[in-house]
Amino acid sequence: MQIEDTTIPGVKVLTPRRFDDSRGFFSETWSARTLSDAGIDIVFVQDNLSVSETAGTVRGLHYQSPPHAQAKLVRCARGAIFDVAVDVRRCAPTYGQWVGVDLSFENGRQLLVPEGCLHGFATRLPGTEVVYKCSDFYAPDCDGAVAWNDPDLGIDWGLASGDAILSEKDRTAPAFAAFDSPFVWEGAV
Numbered sequence: 001m002q003i004e005d006t007t008i009p010g011v012k013v014l015t016p017r018r019f020d021d022s023r024g025f026f027s028e029t030w031s032a033r034t035l036s037d038a039g040i041d042i043v044f045v046q047d048n049l050s051v052s053e054t055a056g057t058v059r060g061l062h063y064q065s066p067p068h069a070q071a072k073l074v075r076c077a078r079g080a081i082f083d084v085a086v087d088v089r090r091c092a093p094t095y096g097q098w099v100g101v102d103l104s105f106e107n108g109r110q111l112l113v114p115e116g117c118l119h120g121f122a123t124r125l126p127g128t129e130v131v132y133k134c135s136d137f138y139a140p141d142c143d144g145a146v147a148w149n150d151p152d153l154g155i156d157w158g159l160a161s162g163d164a165i166l167s168e169k170d171r172t173a174p175a176f177a178a179f180d181s182p183f184v185w186e187g188a189v
């Protein structure tokens with residue numbers, strides 16, 4: 001497992017090893033021991049699968065507020081996405097900054113998104129399947145969203161047309177300037 005830091009503390013790119021042979025390949029996509037050996041001691045309690053039929057679908061930017069904040073470990077089981085984390089931990093050195101990583105079935109990469117980051121992705125291929133582990137259960141009362149295309153965040157989603165296929169929640173999500181972040185920077189993780 002290759003584990004790389006990004007420009008945002010706690011946001012990491014994980015690339016599991018693949019063992020190729022004549023049948024295809026084998027890969028450990030998650031191991032509590034491997035992550036713990038790398039200093040990542042997150043207890044995941046829920047696995048999610050989302051399937052997006054069309055390339056150019058955007059889901060995000062989402063978060064769950066404390067006490068149900070979620071860290072997420074995201075990968076692409078089929079197709080490809082541009083996966084984004086935005087640091088919204090008050091007083092963090094990278095508050096308001098974003099990181100985007102191409103995750104695909106082909107490259108096997110995963111993005112670790114810690115608590116205190118907004119998360120979202122744009123699909124690059126039709127029929128894309130995204131699988132992610134979460135460190136807390138779904139808590140609809142704590143569920144929130146920030147506009148994916150907020151000009152203050154300035155995320156370059158790489159969408160060909162500039163348009164996106166969105167849920168109603170994401171189409172009407174508030175601006176970043178109106179977002180009263182419930183997260184506080186507690187030092188590097």
Ligand SMILES: Cc1cn([C@H]2C[C@H](O)[C@@H](COP(=O)(O)OP(=O)(O)O[C@H]3O[C@@H](C)C(=O)[C@@H](O)[C@H]3O)O2)c(=O)[nH]c1=O
Nearest residue numbers: 048050059060062063072119120121137138139167169
């Ligand atoms: C996220 C979630 C949704 N649901 C339900 C609620 C709703 O009826 C339906 C669809 O929910 P959403 O529209 O919120 O799904 P989606 O827009 O795919 O939301 C997800 O987006 C990505 C970017 C994330 O980071 C996730 O944490 C989650 O917020 O599924 C659950 O039952 N459990 C869950 O954990």
